[in-house]
Amino acid sequence: MSKPSIPKGTRDFTPAEMAKRNYIFDTIRSVYALYGFKQIETPAMETLQTLLGKYGEEGDKLLFRVLNSGDYLTKVSDEQLAERNSLALSSKICEKGLRYDLTVPFARFVVMHRDEIQLPFKRYQIQTVWRADRPQKGRYREFYQCDADIVGSDSLLNEVELVQIMDTVFQRLGIRVQIKINNRKLLSGIAEIVGEAEKIVDITVAIDKLDKIGLDKVNEELRTDGISEEAIAKLQPVITLSGSNEEKLKVMEDFLASSEVGMKGIEELRFILNAASQVDLKNELQLDLTLARGLNYYTGAIFEVKALDTPMGSITGGGRYDNLTGIFGMPGISGVGISFGADRIYDVLNTLDLYPKEITTDTQLLFINFGEKETCYCLPVVAKARQNGIRTEMFPDAAKMKKQMAYANANAIPYVALAGDDEIQKGVVTLKNMETGEQEQVTPEQLIEIVKG
Amino acid sequence: MSKPSIPKGTRDFTPAEMAKRNYIFDTIRSVYALYGFKQIETPAMETLQTLLGKYGEEGDKLLFRVLNSGDYLTKVSDEQLAERNSLALSSKICEKGLRYDLTVPFARFVVMHRDEIQLPFKRYQIQTVWRADRPQKGRYREFYQCDADIVGSDSLLNEVELVQIMDTVFQRLGIRVQIKINNRKLLSGIAEIVGEAEKIVDITVAIDKLDKIGLDKVNEELRTDGISEEAIAKLQPVITLSGSNEEKLKVMEDFLASSEVGMKGIEELRFILNAASQVDLKNELQLDLTLARGLNYYTGAIFEVKALDTPMGSITGGGRYDNLTGIFGMPGISGVGISFGADRIYDVLNTLDLYPKEITTDTQLLFINFGEKETCYCLPVVAKARQNGIRTEMFPDAAKMKKQMAYANANAIPYVALAGDDEIQKGVVTLKNMETGEQEQVTPEQLIEIVKG
Secondary structure, three states: OOOOOOOOOOOOEOHHHHHHHHHHHHHHHHHHHHOOOEEOEOOOEEEHHHHOOOOHHHHHHHOOEEEOOOOOOOOOOHHHHHHOOHHHHHHHHEEEEEOOOOHHHHHHHHHHOOOOOOOOEEEEEEEEEEOOOOOEOOEOOEEEEEEEEEEOOOOOHHHHHHHHHHHHHHHHHOOOEEEEEEEHHHHHHHHHHHOOHHHHHHHHHHHOOHHHHHHHHHHHHHHHOOOOHHHHHHHHHHHOOOOOHHHHHHHHHHHOOOOHHHHHHHHHHHHHHHHHHOOOOOOEEEEOOOOOOOOOOOOOEEEEEEEOOOOOOOOEEEEEEOOHHHHHOOOOOOEEEEEEOHHHHHHHHHHOOOOOHHHOOOOOEEEOOOOHHHHHHHHHHHHHHHHOOOOEEEOOOOOOHHHHHHHHHHOOOOEEEEOOHHHHHHOOEEEEEOOOOOEEEEOHHHHHHHHHO | OOOOOOOOOOOOEOHHHHHHHHHHHHHHHHHHHHOOOEEOEOOOEEEHHHHOOOOHHHHHHHOOEEEOOOOOOOOOOHHHHHHOOHHHHHHHHEEEEEOOOOHHHHHHHHHHOOOOOOOOEEEEEEEEEEOOOOOEOOEOOEEEEEEEEEEOOOOOHHHHHHHHHHHHHHHHHOOOEEEEEEEHHHHHHHHHHHOOHHHHHHHHHHHOOHHHHHHHHHHHHHHHOOOOHHHHHHHHHHHOOOOOHHHHHHHHHHHOOOOHHHHHHHHHHHHHHHHHOOOOOOOEEEEOOOOOOOOOOOOOEEEEEEEOOOOOOOOEEEEEEOOHHHHHOOOOOOEEEEEEOHHHHHHHHHHOOOOOHHHOOOOOEEEOOOOHHHHHHHHHHHHHHHHOOOOEEEOOOOOOHHHHHHHHHHOOOOEEEEOOHHHHHHOOEEEEEOOOOOEEEEOHHHHHHHHHO
8 A cells, every 4th residue: 555645736734724724715705895796606627618728828738637537538539549649639538627717717607697697797706726837836736816806897996996905905914015006008008119019028027127237237138138229218218217106107108198008008007096095005006117917918907916024926916808708709898807826925924924813713622531420521511611602622532631631732722621520529620721730620601701711 | 609618517606606605614614613623625636546446436437537737648558549448548647536525535634644633633624526427406516515524533422522513503504403323333233133234225225114105015125125034023123113212222222132233333322312412402313223324434323414394315424434544554543524415405595595694795885986076085985984894885887877776786785875066065975775765965984884784
């Protein structure tokens, strides 16, 4: 018999880890609900027809495919088998795959339930996704996503709400963050102005390095990327852009004056920043021109959140996209959404030691088991403690005292109760505070009062 | 573009369904915690080595297998391909499968984490499982299981706790139930006494029909099943067994007097029933000799729960098993567990209309959007309502009043707030109670007070 193992890139979660993860999920969930988002769940498996072609060629390769049940080879000819083409064969023997993200299943959901839902539709979804990525530190093949999207509304108030949600969640979690915002239309405008539409990603990557390598080296890198001298000259005010959001917007307004799409981006950003300034954000919302995430996907505002007190990649992101449901035959629906990165938030909270003590749902009170007579005496007291909401255990076996106390210690149970002949006669139990070591005889009512604290 | 669909036997859950399902899961979760059980989660995918051979030949066929990533055919020879043996090939091209239940992953967890956990280990787990069953009404290919198990303790107090948990969960859900209990050792004893060890399932099935078909027909069925006349004669007191649990135990004690295993079963049942009588159960705990679930699996007490007020199969079940972790090389660990059938409980609550009204996390207050100026005025009031815990939405678009009110109605939002020139001037909003139709001008503070109720 070989040692059991789990598939690489997957994880078991112990009770201690679960308590911390539930704290994160519950916080996000309650904030989503506070903003009127409604929860849905979709199946772990989707048809490959739904999944394929939605995540690029690389994404298709990273899908986990589920083998058809029964005699899955009946539909495959001898010739097809002999070809030994893994990719071609997989589309014959697999019709289903595991969810790769929550966005495509959501688009599919909206189209399939179009007659039941009311637009604008605000949904949130907290479920696992699976990707056959090469596992590495902090990257898993199974992980949770925590998404919220609004579809069916072009209003920029939705963007404002999502900023408020990010602000509120991290405020509640006690993580100081910077919320970065940009707009895809601004980037399109820049590309238009400098005449380098194809190079917009290279440009933003180079600009992003200004603080680290200085202006000369940024320009050098732009040259290496094949950007023309004329374009680089034009780009100087964008590269050295600094100051407050309003100062940045002013510079960009001049820069983009002749670009219609660019000016639309300015207008959108100004609306969002202005509205956000009226709702008392606790974290900084900063316009960051180098933010460029998922260029092919997003069409308007884009967001990213960075933790301030520990180095870590983006812990939340999102943006505005057009025509999400078009791929499933329901065109003209715009949407905007965000996704919290639960695994990275988990690491940040661990690193900064920010988990509140009271998130545990661990046992509060353990009754020692001395044998059948004592147990019989304790059972109604145990039941009463539970009726009063105290998470209570009775040690199931009449094991040695040392073993039972070791169990209490290992599970960090703060109170231990016991009853022998003396206690039974008096109708009390002895209650021991495991932290202070103090113990006293108390009535069942007193016990409940003390443990509830 | 074809219409999108989801794999057969799987489901989307809408917000209304999610609220009900979360109510069930939260109820079960909180009772498990109250009894000191700790939550774990395991990966959706397990290695096929972990899964295969654990659920019988039929179970192996019902496993969903996940195709290996990359060029999965490299390990397959031309000869193996040419054989066209689906089952044999699948073990070459798939190393992983989807979780089929929560018990085997739990056993694997205990063995892999043996150095981290303290025995007895009380764990609960609420996760989806997947089975390639033929989909039919009420049977799905993806469904939740809600399991609690204690491993590493032979004490019958564990059985008593599980009975209390079942009792408490259904009491909290408002479902009147009968908790049935039997003991595998009793059934072994009966088989031993009547000399028909192989026929114990047929015997219990026939006995179970007494109420419906009468004694003569039960005996006839036993004859058809090939039970000897001598055995049938011996079985008469068992078939006509009735009365209180104690009366049944007395009859069975006489019947099983010469069977060591049978008498052990009586002793175990008596302990559990006696202890249970001291903890004030709200539902009836009934000894039912015809209860025989999963004979090969269980070794001691077995449980099943039936709803009293609506016809429905077993909605919860469980029992004592030995040597759960033996299959993974860690012998000698006994366990006992139960599993709540969330899908059936969902149906029972629907049929009996037992969902409390307050389980919704729907929006409580909608602000009407009249345009930018009015929105600007409302935004801080919206923020304030949310700070006070009111689930609040601002309609994102300045759409026609009719459309916005339709949104409020479709989402059953109880309060709608609006502000025009008059309200802005006075520093108030107009609050409309959607149920009564009444509306009045109120200050932001009054609004919060009224909506919070």
